[in-house]
Amino acid sequence: MTGNLQSNEPKHKKDLTRRKVVVAGAGAAVAVGAGATLASGAFADDATDSTASASSSSSAEACYKLTSETTEGPYYIDADKLRRDITEDKEGIPLVLDLKVIDAETCKPIANAAVDIWHCDALGIYSGYESMSTGGGGTAPTDAPSGAPSDGATPTGEPPSGAPSGGTGGSIHQEPTDDERYLRGTWKTDKHGKVTFRTIFPGWYQGRCVHIHTKVHVNGEWTDAGYEGGNTCHTGQFFFSEESVLASAEVEPYSTSTTTRTTLTEDTIYDQSGTTGGLLKLKYSKKNIAKGVVGSITMGVDPDAENDNTTM
Template sequence: MTEQQSNDLDPQPQRDMTRRRAVMAGGAAVAAVGLGTAVATTASAGETSATPSASASSSSGEVCYRLTSETTEGPYYIDADKIRKDITEDKEGIPLTLRLKVIDSESCKPLAKVAVDIWHCDALGIYSGYEDSSAGGGTPPTGTPPTGTPTGTPPTDTPTGAPTGAPPGGGHQEPTDDERYLRGTQLTDRHGVVEFTTIFPGWYRGRCVHIHTKVHVGGTMTDAGYEGGHTCHTGQLFFAEEAVLASAEVAPYNTSTTERTTLDEDGIYPGNGAQGGLLNLKYRKGKIEKGVLGSLTLGVDPDATHDGTDL
């Protein structure tokens, strides 16, 4: 499917407007990464986050927003058949702990035992299952500096202008190989939380750094994976420019020869902060290679169907 920005869609317009709210995950991170001065980022230079609006339906003191933004699933989705927490499969990169909480956007109550599916490229922009077709960046010859690798300190050196290239599209593609690294599915606990162990994604031509995600409800866990039910949310998780610039100084990201699209240039990120999937990130300043904690609360309508093909 062609990846493209979309507006929130509500197939049941008769539902109360409180159904079109989501939760900001300002307090979702529960642990600091490493010691020393920590950096917490949620937006790139020049961006503004949505203004919070308290919901009377929230009994837990959380702040409610509109539904988390929907996007297309992209061409590299593979059905949820890897039920696991650690999806790295020894792939090299900056350690990333991804903590997601799923709530009902009307009541703000956590959704337990729903399946959260994530997948993303490796440090050089390659997707498992599609190694021959995904557009990653290789290692430049010895002594040749990588082209397109971001340098400097934001916001003064943040690239501007229209993105070059285009995101991969043309609808869903069938896998070209049997690799399944950096893909996984888990059921939320009674607090609506899942936590994945992975690596900080790299980038590929036409797209900013991101992670794909789906939330499935009403199905069952089997030996073959999660089956049945329906997909109530298909979205993407995004990374603040400051963190991406820091990652680009670390191997193997600094060997990429692929021109990078920034968050502001990306054609899919809706530019609306946490509602649009912008992660809260914590890492040690100047030591991002030690690890990153990313967190977000996803507000979904469990009765809706958003499988990424309706946009």
């Protein structure tokens, strides 16, 4: 994994053993609190949390489970951009993604881990794979692969369980088709295991609910060239509440999409387990989500594991 320093799908996911460990305080089992705001006044008194959180006054012990592993998907590019702001010039609702990485056995923060995130734009297009994406207005790109339908009906998510995994819809890695790298980035966790990314709220494409891909790499070395060596201990995805997605769909450019949307409960990757399955804790204005969103979650990982999940 290298780069120039600057300052991503059915229920065929691996059935990992989720080790239960004790975490001090019930709130720790939900998600790390949002540590950054998008803009002054972004979250007024009418702000809402889209996931339930435990009372901060509770002294009860909570049980934290190993964060769910999911497929990598076909559109991962290995650490081309080491940066925290991955927005570039893409339009969309501002999103601050506030992440924390902990050892699922000891609950201690993992410092200097390399965290990758990547996701589609507001109209369902992935950088590096624009000609293979079928998001947006429902029309496939003019340079779509030979034999691909021209009506935008080709799903770009994971195929249903038992379906062939080849082609643009499978979990087998695809080589990039262009040099664009928007909405992709890698950065390191601080001594508290925290890392913050600035991006936009993702859109959707046929066959998948709204999501962000992530990987966590540990035991490597940060050099002038980037992050090298180590092992990939976690491959997962972050998900968004249906309430927040419906709100985003009222805002341009999301509102211009004619692509059929898959809901959170219909998605074949999200395991319906809430925070353990990657469901983000979100904060945003109920009256105006366009002001911005803060999403946060704690990832409990096994630093000794090898979870590339490139062919699940």
